[in-house]
Amino acid sequence: MNTGSDEPDEVAVVPDKAETGEGTADDGLGSRAPEFVKRRRALHLSWQVGVFVIGLAVVVAGIIMLPLPGPGWVVIFGGMAIWATEFVWAQLVLRWTKRKVTEAAQKALDPRVRRRNITLTVIGLVIIGVLAGIYLWKFGVVAPWRIKDQ
DSSP states (O other): OOOOOTTTTTTOOOOOOHTTTOOOHHHHHSSSSSSHHHSHHHHHHHHHHHHHHHHHHHHHHHHHTTTTTSHHHHHHHHHHHHHHHTOOHHHOOOOOOOOHHHHHHHHHTTHHHHHHHHHHHHHHHHHHHHHHHHHHHOOOOOOOOSSSTT
């Protein structure tokens, strides 16, 4: 292990979070189960399993809603929020997601980006309009069934 020292038997020691003043109270990570649940290991484990199963059901419902009608992404993030009440990894994922969404919102509010997006949207709509006009000029509006033959 390289500790930055030339001494052969020196080992780096990382201070505890309690010694440095950092802890779960400051960063908000960890279980949010009631204290009486946390005190009993079996009860806390069953609590975690229940939270995981409920969160998994909500996330799966959100994934199903992605191709079907419904607020798929909102439901998926709701399931992640359920998991985040108990699991640190889900809390970290939610923090990262919130940070990225905030950055994207700030970037979208930039006047240059908004002007570029509006310009590209107008150009796209003009191209679609021209192509639709050419199609209608060449083929006209024809019903897919023949009413005159009946």
